Amino acid sequence: MNKAFPDNFLWGAATSAYQVEGAAYEDGKKASQQDVINKENYEKRGFATADIASDQYHHYKEDVALMKEMGFTAYRFSIAWSRVFPDGVGEVNEAGIQYYRNLIDELRANGIEPIVTLYHYDLPWALVEKYNGWLSRQVVDDFAYYARYIINEFKDKVKYWTTINEQSIIVQFWTQKCYIPEELRGNNQLRYQINHHMNLAHAIACKLVHELVPGGLVGAALGYAPVYPLTSKPEDVMAAQNAHDLRNAYYLDIYFKGMYTKSAMIYLEEHGLAPVIEEGDMELIKEGYSDFLALNYYASECAKACPMEEGKEIRYSGVNWSGKKGDMNGFETHPGFYEMCKNPNLDTTDWDWAIDPTGLEYIFRDIYTRYNKPLMITENGLGAYDTLTEDGHIHDKYRIAYLRDHIKAMKRAMDYGVEVLAYCPWSAVDLLSTSNGVKKRYGFIYVDRTDDDPKECARLRKDSFYWYQKVIQSRGTE
Numbered sequence: 001m002n003k004a005f006p007d008n009f010l011w012g013a014a015t016s017a018y019q020v021e022g023a024a025y026e027d028g029k030k031a032s033q034q035d036v037i038n039k040e041n042y043e044k045r046g047f048a049t050a051d052i053a054s055d056q057y058h059h060y061k062e063d064v065a066l067m068k069e070m071g072f073t074a075y076r077f078s079i080a081w082s083r084v085f086p087d088g089v090g091e092v093n094e095a096g097i098q099y100y101r102n103l104i105d106e107l108r109a110n111g112i113e114p115i116v117t118l119y120h121y122d123l124p125w126a127l128v129e130k131y132n133g134w135l136s137r138q139v140v141d142d143f144a145y146y147a148r149y150i151i152n153e154f155k156d157k158v159k160y161w162t163t164i165n166e167q168s169i170i171v172q173f174w175t176q177k178c179y180i181p182e183e184l185r186g187n188n189q190l191r192y193q194i195n196h197h198m199n200l201a202h203a204i205a206c207k208l209v210h211e212l213v214p215g216g217l218v219g220a221a222l223g224y225a226p227v228y229p230l231t232s233k234p235e236d237v238m239a240a241q242n243a244h245d246l247r248n249a250y251y252l253d254i255y256f257k258g259m260y261t262k263s264a265m266i267y268l269e270e271h272g273l274a275p276v277i278e279e280g281d282m283e284l285i286k287e288g289y290s291d292f293l294a295l296n297y298y299a300s301e302c303a304k305a306c307p308m309e310e311g312k313e314i315r316y317s318g319v320n321w322s323g324k325k326g327d328m329n330g331f332e333t334h335p336g337f338y339e340m341c342k343n344p345n346l347d348t349t350d351w352d353w354a355i356d357p358t359g360l361e362y363i364f365r366d367i368y369t370r371y372n373k374p375l376m377i378t379e380n381g382l383g384a385y386d387t388l389t390e391d392g393h394i395h396d397k398y399r400i401a402y403l404r405d406h407i408k409a410m411k412r413a414m415d416y417g418v419e420v421l422a423y424c425p426w427s428a429v430d431l432l433s434t435s436n437g438v439k440k441r442y443g444f445i446y447v448d449r450t451d452d453d454p455k456e457c458a459r460l461r462k463d464s465f466y467w468y469q470k471v472i473q474s475r476g477t478e
């Protein structure tokens, strides 16, 4: 087996627009639903807003220089729809699109391949006001308008495109990822309806890349966790299969087979949760095939049987808001199908995410064997509290250990024949977490700010920065 990664393997890291850019209302940008959701998080829980985030909008040249210093050959980031079209559709905001032209040119000038995500949770607020955003089918046409503009604009500069970030996670944590009016939050069918609208939007974006970008490659970025049975009791094994069908296969089958996984759809239909599918939808989904799958892998999940019982109701994943181990407020439950639970065999992060590098090897082998498409990692990482020492260092050896083990696992999968294009862990620089403010850090580059005080967002190199630099230099043999 080869020790080193292939020469053309892309090494980099990832971010998303609202989590890193800041400048939320600058140069013509208007609010996205994340500006509103994060303002609520600030008011309820004291987490930072997206107003300044890591201020990459003003630090992008410095950030790209630091990425180059680490040896990056790729950077996965997203475009803020409301920076380009502040009202969702209509007039383009010249200053907004210029920011992305500058960023992409800066990356290219430094030999860094842009991997562009079209949508990462930040729908223009104007479309929420107009028709409740993703809840309405109208959003599909507006997304097509936005996607056509962006893909056409960057067709000669961007080869790798990802469409919609983490549809599976949006179903679980829908009020954090989409703005859902209070009175509709009890209607779980809408989670799958949103998801269906996103499948249509995804298919349209895939078709657009195939039509407009010479040599372009496109796929979704899927949040994916393998599901293990809690025990080897057959009913737990069956529960794990059920969870896999509804949480993982459901997306893979759409992206690669153009169909909904039957078992999952039967379950949804039986419980009145299935999306409304209109004539022509499945044909469109089939036409919008993916060239690769981008995976966001952080943790594995565990499931056990969940017999139907009086009083047991459907519920979705809990969140650990406090960042104290063991504070996770509940697990996803589908009576009669499966119930998620803690895996007693794995250690967790402070936010209760199971640490499981072998899970990465497992899913790579599994997905590649079934679908035979190239894979890339567009997120993988450890959310942790970092301490800035008095003399300006961040000794994040826990992050190095986590990433090293995952890189090794990815390599083992590659040694067994899995085609992997890129490794872009989360995150290039520290940024705003989706549910836990800025104290939960992921970056190689420290951003000196707190939830209460954005300060100047000065950049500092963590120990993991120098470690990753060596990994890249040695083509993964470090």
Ligand code: BGP
Binding pocket: 016, 019, 165, 166, 169, 223, 296, 379, 383, 426, 432, 433, 434, 435, 436, 440
């Ligand atoms: C993924 C999202 C990212 C990111 C990451 C870490 O689900 O695509 O946007 O933030 O998870 O999650 P969190 O920020 O909640 O720690």
